[in-house]
Amino acid sequence: MATPVELLLNQVRKENISRNGQTVEILKGIDLEVMSGALTVIVGPSGGGKSTLVRLLNRLEEPSGGRIHFCGEELRAIPVLELRQRIGLVPQKPFMFLGSVLDNLQLPFHFRHQTPPRADDPKLLLIVQRCGLEAAWLDREARSLSLGQQQRVSLARTLLPGPTLLVLDEPTSALDRPTGDRLADTLRTICRDQGLTVLMVTHDLRQAARIADRMAYLEDGRILESGPAGELLAHPRCDELRRFLAGTAGEEEP
Amino acid sequence: MTQTGIIPLSLPDLAGAFALILLAAALARLQGSGQGWPLLWSALRMVAQLLAVGYLLHFVFALRSAPPVLLLLLVMVGFAVQTVAARVKSRMPNFHRIVGLAILVGCGGTTFIFSSLIIGLTPWYDPRYLIPLTGMVIGNAMTGASLAAERLAGEMAERREEIETALCLGATSRMAAREASRSAFRAALIPSINAMAAMGIVFLPGMMTGQILSGTEPILAVRYQIAIMCVITGSVTLTAFLILWFGTKSYFNADHQVRDPGAHH
Numbered sequence: 261m262a263t264p265v266e267l268l269l270n271q272v273r274k275e276n277i278s279r280n281g282q283t284v285e286i287l288k289g290i291d292l293e294v295m296s297g298a299l300t301v302i303v304g305p306s307g308g309g310k311s312t313l314v315r316l317l318n319r320l321e322e323p324s325g326g327r328i329h330f331c332g333e334e335l336r337a338i339p340v341l342e343l344r345q346r347i348g349l350v351p352q353k354p355f356m357f358l359g360s361v362l363d364n365l366q367l368p369f370h371f372r373h374q375t376p377p378r379a380d381d382p383k384l385l386l387i388v389q390r391c392g393l394e395a396a397w398l399d400r401e402a403r404s405l406s407l408g409q410q411q412r413v414s415l416a417r418t419l420l421p422g423p424t425l426l427v428l429d430e431p432t433s434a435l436d437r438p439t440g441d442r443l444a445d446t447l448r449t450i451c452r453d454q455g456l457t458v459l460m461v462t463h464d465l466r467q468a469a470r471i472a473d474r475m476a477y478l479e480d481g482r483i484l485e486s487g488p489a490g491e492l493l494a495h496p497r498c499d500e501l502r503r504f505l506a507g508t509a510g511e512e513e514p
Numbered sequence: 515m516t517q518t519g520i521i522p523l524s525l526p527d528l529a530g531a532f533a534l535i536l537l538a539a540a541l542a543r544l545q546g547s548g549q550g551w552p553l554l555w556s557a558l559r560m561v562a563q564l565l566a567v568g569y570l571l572h573f574v575f576a577l578r579s580a581p582p583v584l585l586l587l588l589v590m591v592g593f594a595v596q597t598v599a600a601r602v603k604s605r606m607p608n609f610h611r612i613v614g615l616a617i618l619v620g621c622g623g624t625t626f627i628f629s630s631l632i633i634g635l636t637p638w639y640d641p642r643y644l645i646p647l648t649g650m651v652i653g654n655a656m657t658g659a660s661l662a663a664e665r666l667a668g669e670m671a672e673r674r675e676e677i678e679t680a681l682c683l684g685a686t687s688r689m690a691a692r693e694a695s696r697s698a699f700r701a702a703l704i705p706s707i708n709a710m711a712a713m714g715i716v717f718l719p720g721m722m723t724g725q726i727l728s729g730t731e732p733i734l735a736v737r738y739q740i741a742i743m744c745v746i747t748g749s750v751t752l753t754a755f756l757i758l759w760f761g762t763k764s765y766f767n768a769d770h771q772v773r774d775p776g777a778h779h
Contacts, residue, residue, distance in 0.1 A: 320678060320771060340769045344684050355679040368683040417683065 265331060265425050265457040267294035267317070272326035274312050286312045288481035289326065294425070294459050299451040301468040301489070302461040304478035305504065310461035311352065313478070314429045317459075318349045330425070345372065348423030352430045354414035356402035361393070361413055364402045368421045377420070384420060390453070391416040392446050408439035412446070419450070426450075428460040432467055440464070444471045465504065469493055477501045520728045532557070571645065580639040587648050591617050594656045601660040604667035607764040607773060612757060613659055620753030621651045628745045650721065650742060651749045654706070658750035662702035662757045669694035670765050677772065687766035695758045702754035706747045713743065
């Protein structure tokens with residue numbers, strides 16, 4: 261039912277200029293294929309370039325080299341505002357704009373000069389419910405919600421305009437474990453029920469193992485291994501992933 | 515009262531006034547505040563600078579032609595940009611170009627509207643009006659420009675999350691930076707609003723005082739002061755608006771990406 265999504269990354273590199281003027285290579289040639297309709301998790305230690313990779317996908321930043329293709333088109337060939345509607349990115353920290361939950365859900369439509377759905381819109385109510393929010397919260401001040409609830413509003417806000425690819429940057433890192441687990445389960449359900457293609461990055465292996473169809477291991481700017489999640493977890497081929505699975509890889513917070 | 519309406523100030527009179535500076539320096543030494551020499555030094559600078567300006571104005575007035583006046587006004591704009599650059603710590607990309615253009619258009623435009631279209635100055639460049647008028651306008655616009663530029667830089671850094679979230683949700687760069695620009699604009703306008711509200715009660719403005727001293731009827735001096743405050747407020751607002759319009763844009767590229775996105779690391 262959902263449109264097939266192709267996302268191909270070919271030798272994607274990203275350099276940044278550090279504070280002392282030196283060039284730092286954050287991504288060193290990423291090759292990745294995201295499967296349509298699957299939930300793919302890129303897992304790896306903090307500081308490995310995961311957030312940077314995510315920011316390249318909806319062009320918050322530009323890669324320094326390599327190619328990214330989305331649904332047969334080169335990323336740069338798609339008008340950037342249209343691209344950001346087709347690839348919805350949920351940032352790491354949920355930022356709530358001043359106003360109610362409903363105001364926040366309607367905001368992307370205002371940005372795009374489209375008529376926003378009203379509070380009784382069936383599609384809005386369906387997404388609100390799928391994201392684990394209560395319809396009664398729509399009138400509440402968004403900033404008065406808990407962090408976990410805000411993350412759900414952020415997710416619903418990105419889903420409502422109907423992206424074909426949902427990208428999430430460490431969506432559970434700011435949440436406590438049970439809240440994070442519930443959000444991960446929500447993602448799992450949305451991916452399955454809507455047939456939505458989901459790409460998520462996280463340093464939380466447990467979370468990744470819990471929900472991923474496919475997995476890729478990113479460390480130090482390189483994808484060292486990728487494939488079906490079960491295979492990667494059961495038979496890691498590279499030492500780095502083996503060490504990460506054993507819990508010895510750097511787990512420091514960003 | 516004399517015919518000219520003002521008592522001439524002779525050089526011995528001036529020397530007498532300068533004695534008060536010596537008194538101030540002596541008191542500073544007595545207090546041991548370490549300001550004796552700095553005070554004298556800045557008093558000497560004042561004398562030298564004002565004399566230089568006085569002769570320059572005398573010279574420009576005598577020339578009776580437009581180009582020297584315009585050149586002087588341009589130099590004033592240049593100094594204003596330098597002053598703003600010195601005051602503002604975190605500067606937007608293309609800082610000098612944007613601030614220069616904003617002050618030039620913001621001050622030049624409003625001053626021209628007043629001097630040529632409203633009071634109908636003849637000749638249009640009459641330096642006796644145009645130079646002090648522009649000086650006051652630029653002086654105030656500088657404050658507005660500093661506040662706008664400094665605040666915009668602060669807001670852009672502080673609201674990074676908000677701006678990038680808005681971009682992710684399909685906002686154009688201008689929409690994403692709207693709140694940042696709005697609070698910078700607000701900050702830039704506060705001094706003008708406060709000054710107008712306090713005018714005549716808390717302080718008597720310098721230009722009006724000067725006009726009264728030189729023999730102008732108080733009512734006419736007041737009219738001039740009202741007009742000048744309108745010009746000042748107009749120019750501050752226009753200058754701040756232009757700085758924020760182009761300044762906001764300078765933080766992004768055409769693809770609605772924040773320039774220099776290194777800050778999120």
